[in-house]
Amino acid sequence: MFDGQPDLSFATWSPTNSNAAPWLLANDFDVFAVDETLNTAISEWAQLPMQPPVGPSIHNAPLTPQTASASALESSENVSMNAIPTPPSKKRSARALDAVAKTWYTQLRSDEVSRSTSRAVSEAPREQFGVDEQYRDKLTRKMKSRPVGDSLPSVNFLNVCLKAYVSRFHPIFPVIHIPTFRPTSQNAFLLLSMCSIGSLFVGSESVRSQGIEIFWRLNKVILATWDKHLAQGKAEALSMVQAALLGQTFAMLSGKPEDLFQADMFHGTMLAWARKVHIFKQVHPPVPTPAMDEGARQDLWHQWLRFEQCNRFALALSIHDSELASLYHHEPLSRESIVSRGRPLANDSLFSASDVSTCLQALQEQAAAFDASYMSLTSWMAKEPGSRNNITDCIADSAFTAYGVLSSLNASIIEARHSLTLSDSKIELLSKGLISWYQVCEQNGIFNKPDNFNMQVLWHAAFIVLHVDIGALEAAIGRDGHRAAEGSAMEVRKWLSSSSAVRCLLHGLLLQEQVESMRFGSEPALHVPRALYTAALVWLVCSQFSVPGQVRMPNMAALPFAEIQLVKGASQQRLREFGVSPGSDLAALSTGITYGLIDLLQRAGRWGIAESLANTLTAALEAHVD
Structure with a gap:
């Protein structure tokens, strides 16, 4: 199954019917093959000898829920x-x-840093400029990464985490098209990234620890092999940057200052990778017509799925951008929301479609949105409420887009403050944008529905x-x-x-x-x-x-x-x-x-x-x- 092609017979799945989920790992999923890939990449990157396999994982024991800690303070109510x-x-x-x-929360607190500093201070000053053998040996040891001795957890463990990702995290961050996701050799990194986030929702501290370990190993591998994956086909390149996106999300939410700083540090890298795989230059495929044969319909569906996942990737980057700028109080890197780039986003029903007919029907219903006038976020804020345009239509059609636009408005506020352009007129403009956003959501009944965001x-x-x-x-x-x-x-x-x-x-x-x-x-x-x-x-x-x-x-x-x-x-x-x-x-x-x-x-x-x-x-x- 691992090395095979994706199965496109999309069975309906829901959290209550988890045994039928086609994206789960089968018993013949080769965990050791993935494990060997990770170890090889890390070893090549750090120039270490390969570590021998350590045998099957011991993580097949029943998962015990984590004991909830009692609140230290009285309830706010x-x-x-x-x-x-x-x-x-x-x-x-x-x-x-x-x-x-x-x-x-942003202060780096590393014992290793303090130890290294104290050692450096205690060393006697050298009398000569140059390198001797003793110094060279120290450098060699310092350059070596720690050996990787643990294998990946079992298939059962990974499936538990994958289910938790789909049922708990996907609703609040829908960037992967779950109905068509299948474990393959091309998307192994994405699968592991999904499992690492899913581990946070299982309710077991041991599972969480394993998820953190997967996150760190995967992070090293992606940094070691990103160039190879970007040079592959479109599908593998997109899968790699999606895995990195989820890794960034994990780092932002972990609560460790070093993880948060890493997310901020690599956010610019994420934007560069997104440009490399043309995330921001996607051209939307044509609208389906009744005259299309079945083969053309299948091909068009897959074009739209890639297009929509790229759009959602870009929107997720803008959400990350807004949050990192808010936490670190610096300028955002991406200046406009994805909806300002001249491309409409699909409505929620399209992204949840699990078969060709449902997807193409949703496309035909949204066809009119492709003819809407396009404008920047700044221009939209200046418009009178009620005018029809790409941003208004996208907010009305997609809750995730509404979330992304609001995040972009938040980023615009931060940018104005740090560029010293937050004048009274600018404050009035941004206030108007936030109020217009609220009114569009209210008029389209978005607040009357469950709000996952x-x-x-x-x-x-x-x-x-x-x-x-x-x-x-x-x-x-x-x-x-x-x-x-x-x-x-x-x-x-x-x-x-x-x-x-x-x-x-x-x-x-x-x-x-x-x-x-x-x-x-x-x-x-x-x-x-x-x-x-x-x-x-x-x-x-x-x-x-x-x-x-x-x-x-x-x-x-x-x-x-x-x-x-x-x-x-x-x-x-x-x-x-x-x-x-x-x-x-x-x-x-x-x-x-x-x-x-x-x-x-x-x-x-x-x-x-x-x-x-x-x-x-x-x-x-x-x-x-x-």
Whole structure:
């Protein structure tokens, strides 16, 4: 099966009918062949001798669910906000602020780095310029990668992880066409990348550890062999970059600073690889006609599947771009959403089609969208709501596209801030774009359907990012140590006296409500931990830097915030739940709300990044002393 061609008799599969899933690995799947491929690639790259096979994997034992850890904080729904007064900021320990910097979610903390540094410092200065044999031997040992001694887990293990990927992760990041996915020698890296992410959803720490090991091995192999795969046919090249995309996603969500930095570091490489395989220059195939014979219909279907997977790959890159720019506070690399490149994206029914007839029928129904006028994201933001164009049509047709466009709007905000072009007129334009996006979704009933992408969470977070410099808030609570914190404190206190502060605090409450209303058992989208962190950050700053009476709740009817008026009903209900009325001192509620948001962040899914962000906020809270 492994070396054979894909089976194109697409049986219907669903999570309740998992035994019939045609993309699972069969008993004759040659795990050792894949394992040998990985070891060979790593050995050639590191110039190491081949490691002998270690025999069958021992991971055939029943998988035991991971014991859920009890929350360290009381549930956010049970915290009495008025019972926790917030004292004004009097003193912040310099040592505690420096400790915050060391525990920051982006701070690299490697014992090996410190050991290497100490060794380098302790070495006696050399009297001669040059290399002797002893130094050469040290270099040789240093250049060698550690040997790979473990084989891949069993077929049973890989299938469990693959099922978890399809049922838990694919709905929130649909970039692979599952109905046509078949394990082959050409897509082995993609399969392993899917398994590594799937391991996060099994509920076993041992399975998770194996998934992390697969991720690291696969990462080394892709870096060692990318040129060979890009030189192969279109299918293998696309499969390789898809595997790398999922690897980037794994790195972003793992919660380890070194993984997150690696994702940021290789994001530019991903864009270069995407250009190399012409991801951004795909020409959409023709619309099917009734006169086509069966062979032509099959060929057209496969053209469309490749075209759509390329589109979704590009859209996923723009989502990564927005998230990495948000986490690291730097300029995004891709300037426009994929929908601005002159190519319509298929609607959701097309990408979920499992046979030729369903797919081609969906194409014919969407044919009119191919004639829509095209415009850039910036031009779309300036248009009056209601005009028909490619972006409006794509948002209406595809929830994943709506998610990608919203991520691109978030990236546009970050780009404007870092390019020093975030003027009042620019803020107004970006606000208009976010409001137009919301109205298109509302008019097309997108918010009335299950939202796998938690888009309203991202929408509220984007408004917070628009109206405050998150980097400045982070610096004020200790990201860069106590000296930078003291230097940013004045700017933060000034911001708290502005209407923008009230605006951001309100969006934080509404964002919290959106997360709390998620269906039990659903998985949060990629941005949810970062969005919750953003909301908690503005309330944390309010608790540490505001004085009693400085930040008061105005009358809702008099609020000049157009986007808050758009969700006025939800806003008023949320404020009543927190006991907030016109004139309420928001500073008096801030500590309790901050704790509630951190608690929610700790419970928001299984991503390691959520725990890392929560630890950063907790450290910042503990640095605040009377």
